[in-house]
Amino acid sequence: MQKNALHHMTWKEVEVAFQQDPVVIVPLGSMEEHGPHSVTGDFMAATEIAKRTAEKTGALYVPTVPFGNSEYFRGYPGTISLSQQTVISLLEDICTSLIEHGITKIVFFNGHAGNGPAVDQVARKVRHEKKVMVASMDLWQMLSPEQKNEIYQEEKDPSGHGGEPLSSVMSYLFPQYMRMDLLPETWKTNETFGEFAIDNLLKIKLNASKANLYLNMEDISVEGILGNPLNASAERGEKIVSRLVEYGVTLVEKAKNTNMSLKQDFSATKQ
Template sequence: MIEKIRLADLTSQEAREALNAEAVVLLPMGSLEDQGIHAPMGDYMAADLVAVEIARAARGFGIATFVAPVIPFGVHDNFGFGHGGISISHATLASLVDDMFACLTRHGICKIMVINGHGGNVPAIAEVALRWRQTVGLFVPSMYVWQAAFGVLPNLIGKEKAAQSLGHGGDPLTSVGLHFYPHLLRKDLIRPASSRGQVKCMDVSTISTLRYDGVDIHAPIMAQEVTTTGAFACDPSLSCADTGERLVARLAQIGAGLIRDHVARGLHD
């Protein structure tokens, strides 16, 4: 098996030899937005590096797994309008994903999995994946790494600590960042998230909902209205590199297992 993992590192001859019908290709993507005043804006970097770790683990099972170039821009969401952020429309991301599927399948590469690091991307990924399944039978699963991490972290650090550290600008992103690229984080700026506050005289319950008469109401909330630090409903000071390392190892194990048990076997209808 060729040692190179990233598609961008392959020569055209290596691509012809390695990217056959048995190869698995991972499509990483994320966003460039406010992740907290202490963290680099590009969470796509973490998604890309997690994808590489998943590919390495899958190769441990003897499966030729490669990582496509990361899509760095995510679909607009509550945090997308922060200073310096670059976001794209749902339609633009859907077109990009659609074109990537088309390019890979044109060459007989049909074992594909998305590694997503941004919640705003989920609807576009789902729309394209469903259309490809309905039209040609291609079945492409998507692993939203932060959603997976929310489920994994309580078992790694305990439910009480996880309840305090999990949230935008906190875990899992800050711990993963401290593991992968600690030199890019500003530890001197890490502090607990500010109060949730109110919008239009209603209490903020989540970053996208307001509480009214005992229920959550979805509303077009902008992150700047509810946080002064970019973090929301969490304490990033509880994050650490050790947690990030353990979390990445678990995510790689889950992703590689999915590849081994399902993707590599072929999910084409």
């Protein structure tokens, strides 16, 4: 029986698997609000996408890190937020443990935007100090505009926290936990905060450009919804997961066939 999950293997099996120079997927997620209708544990979706990708590619994957830096959601019960330094230290320790036993290709499947800066910092440090490959993809930002048009078929993009794509993804993967009956027919999203025009959780509009203002979700939406989950469905979720696994397979296959010690030859491009 093929095993792809390190936590399903004995150490002797892991030892043999590591000798094949595999890609190891490290899924990341969060415990935070996703609107009144969707579960707090979005890390479960990252786990499933990592599992399906590993099974298709022969990659290995480790247990999903279920917590992340969710500072701006701390006003909602169920949110468990780690400090940025804790996330960085955790990811560094995971990479170090894998590298100690010969792993040279690590891919993060990041299911929480708040983890992005930590992933970037750790990846750069590991590349510099350990000379190994670290790649990542931000799961919920992967759909192209064309794919969104195909899947949503709506005039306005319903993407956003508490909306899509997670509402449909969780409806497909974990329908038994969803509570669409708790979703109000309408909800208020504040467009301003004092004198500031809100663009999103991280940005405010400033004349013809944007600046940073560090808001919490409840400053913008008491219900915790920025997108539109009203038309979420398991059917949509299945299509979204399929697309994300396709991206995962492509990333893993390219990582599998790339040597980070390779020096790029620029001679062909010189004029």
